[in-house]
Amino acid sequence: MDYAPARAGRPIGRPAGRRGPAAKRELIPLKILVAGGFGVGKTTFVGSLSEIPPLSTEQEMTALSVGVDDAAAVPGKTTTTVAMDFGRITVDHQLILYLFGTPGQHRFWFMWDELARGAVGAVVLVDLRRVDDSFAAIDYFEDRRLPFAVAVNQFPGTPAFPEATVRDALAIPPACPLLLMDARDPRSSLDTLVALVEHALARSATP
């Protein structure tokens, strides 16, 4: 069958004016993942930026995770739920950004797959006293080619290391932003998001 090619300059999709003069504004949802180990400051980070108090939602665990979690212990039960924090930033009249704090453990990767699909990118929060928790997240985002920034959350007593040492220890690719920050400080958290989006934008220009 022959289809006429879309004419240049004419948007594909909804014909103009179909919804009349009272048409509601077009809205575009966006999301950024906030990953990292337990207690690294994901909820604090989301809370420092969100215009709503950070909420928690339950996400079903699917059959994929059966056998590696509690679901296996419940006969006949193939799903269970995990809690996930999220926050929201209204960016402009069209764009609404959601931040999802994602559980760091391997057994939650099935959730990351869904969350990572279509995401702007991810912030990997790191506690330098417990770097092991960060490797899984860094590997995951690298494998999925999702832009990410590594944010070292500075807890009191965090040892000071040169950037090169941290980059090396965490095997962070050269192009990936690495920031020292304080997740309790909204400015610092916002700077981290800005660094991530700059990185994502630069990558989208050079596929």
Add this chain to the structure above:
Amino acid sequence: MTVDGRYGWQEGGRVVPAYAFTHGRTRSAGEELPLEALVTTTELATQNEPALQMEWRTIVNLSVRPTSVVEIGAALQVPVGVARVLVSDLANAGYLEVHLPRPSDADGGPGHAILGRLLDGLRAR
């Protein structure tokens, strides 16, 4: 909602399991809605609001302001899968308009123009 803005039925706890309002379905008929998909209340919903069942009314009232599937789940205290089913049913009934993400790069992420606007918006904060 009650005068203090809470959902009245939360006060006494739920007497019906979450999956009962979806008639046992935990998956919506169509494509799975992303967690961040936004919904807004239509004029039809505003007109019919008093006649709607409780959970539908709650969603319709919340979505007067753009609200995501994940926020609806949190507000109703139901798992996201249940929120998806409720949202799809309301959308199919013409009570909600759904605003999906617009994947435009090769990996399904937002395109260059949208990323640029996001960056401008964040920098302006």
